[in-house]
Amino acid sequence: MNGIFHFSRQTSGPKRGYFRSLSTLVNHPHIYVFPKKSHSEDSILSLLPTEPPLTELAIGSTSKLPPSPDSFEENPKFLEILQLVLEEHAHEDPESISQAQVMASTSGANLGSGGVFFAPRHKRASKFGAAAAGRGDSSKGVSGQGGAGSGRGGWIHVSDARRPPEFGRIAWPEDIFGSLEADSNGDFVGRNGNYQSSGTYRIVTRDGILGLSPFLREKLADELRKQERLARMS
Structure with a gap:
């Protein structure tokens, strides 16, 4: 092969x-x-x-x-389009919605597919802190930023599916597309969950190539088809 x-x-x-x-x-x-x-x-x-x-x-x-x-x-242009699609649609992804609901029900426990709770008082300054330092432990991250049972909202990671993290851990920085903010009820904040790009994502790693959820992959393909039509008409 x-x-x-x-x-x-x-x-x-x-x-x-x-x-x-x-x-x-x-x-x-x-x-x-x-x-x-x-x-x-x-x-x-x-x-x-x-x-x-x-x-x-x-x-x-x-x-x-x-x-x-x-x-x-x-292709840097592809990465730009990818992030624009995530900014617009990541909060609509059933997988993201599920993670936010789990976060709300567990008040910050690990979210299985790469999401992890971060208390809103730290927001943009620290929501990537654990990931930037390496493969972090979610329980440690939670205890340092509000703790389980805090009853507050937080951030979940939107991550590549090529290497799902083990229980109690978050995805590698190179696998994290960005983060979404949700309230204590598991509902995303603002128009789009205040999506924030991680700035650390890599399309290809030793674990494989781009692994979007079916929902986000189709949204990305739709946007690419749209831009392709416009480019060929010009």
């Missing part, structure tokens, strides 16, 4: 009935692989199946498959 899955897809429109070959990353059927024409051994990775791909909307490029931190070159 070279990290690629090949399949044929029927097209629509003027060439309806025509089949073209597409490639995706093994175990990532939503990430398409295209040869990079300027470098025959390099590949472009994209969430869109359109060929040729628009490099400005691609996830990035890699010199080998599957991609590794050493082989992968991320």
Whole structure:
């Protein structure tokens, strides 16, 4: 295996009935692989199946498959779009909603998929403190910032699913997209949960590539399709 899955897809429109070959990353059927024409051994990775791909909307490029931190070159524009989508929709994600509700019901206990409670009095200045220092222990973070049973709202992390943290811990900084603020009832604060980007997220790590929830992945793909249409019309 070279990290690629090949399949044929029927097209629509003027060439309806025509089949073209597409490639995706093994175990990532939503990430398409295209040869990079300027470098025959390099590949472009994209969430869109359109060929040729628009490099400005691609996830990035890699010199080998599957991609590794050493082989992968991320696309800064893609990261910007990713964060804009998270800012707009992360608070609507069923997984985020579930984490906020668990936080409220447990008053700050660990949230399983990367979320952890931080008391609002510390807000932006410290909500990434434990993560920035390394793989933190959620119970320690809670006791230092209000403690279980404080009856206050706090922050949950929105994290990549490629390596779910063990019980009692939060995700690595490189896996954290950002954070959302919720009140003591588990409802997100403000228009969008006051989403804050972590500034530490990496698209590819030794644990794999971009792992969004199905909800957020589709929202991101929708935005990329929208920008692709606009780019091709201009």
